[in-house]
Amino acid sequence: MITGMSVIDTTLMRRIGGQLGSNPGGIYQDESGQRYYVKTLESPAHACNEWLAAQLYLLAGAPTLNYVRTRAPDQIATELVSLDKRQVAHLSDIERRQARHWLGVHAWTANWDAAGFHGDNQGVAQGRVLTLDVGGALDFRARGDPKGRAFGCQVGELDSLRANPDNPHACSLFGGMDQDELAAAICVVTRLPDDRIRALILAAGGRTALADKMIARKGDMARRLAGLVAA
Structure with a gap:
């Protein structure tokens, strides 16, 4: 699922974890306790590209993590979830x-x-x-x-x-x-x-x-x- 209307501002959040993938990123937590994994990408175009891909997955019904928009144009975020398997x-x-x-x-x-x-x-x-x-x-x-x-x-x-x-x-x-x-x-x-x-x-x-x-x-x-x- 993808949340199309939510926009998060990581400058107002607390960083509580480090990079998980190949791009610079970290785990952030907002005041309500919701956690996000946020990537900082090469450019706003790269971030927009991933957002577009996530939207197309949603259109097709293909399950992904829940993508959310960020105020920083070169960032992309997903809500952090507990995975039972990851391989x-x-x-x-x-x-x-x-x-x-x-x-x-x-x-x-x-x-x-x-x-x-x-x-x-x-x-x-x-x-x-x-x-x-x-x-x-x-x-x-x-x-x-x-x-x-x-x-x-x-x-x-x-x-x-x-x-x-x-x-x-x-x-x-x-x-x-x-x-x-x-x-x-x-x-x-x-x-x-x-x-x-x-x-x-x-x-x-x-x-x-x-x-x-x-x-x-x-x-x-x-x-x-x-x-x-x-x-």
């Missing part, structure tokens, strides 16, 4: 099936870090599998490097997330998907209306070019789905 390797068979259902969303948004470099980007909270960080989606890699032409209108991630040996944790999670699972995962994205995709991206601060690209990527996935159904 792909620890997921049960049922939990792995839950996670695989969202392959289409990871592929559509080019989230190369869907499983995590250490298998640590999928966790379980209250029986629900969550993507813990969407910072590797869309235009930027997780640490802020632009993807450039590697993020195009074709969704090669439907294959690379299942078979790229350089992404072993993704392969271990998604590599065993059968044709029916793959088709169902693609359908999660192809059923999204173009006008809702465009309106969401523009409302969240994205460019028209990104909206056009995401709709084109959805079209590419629809063609892939047609091939699966015909096979």
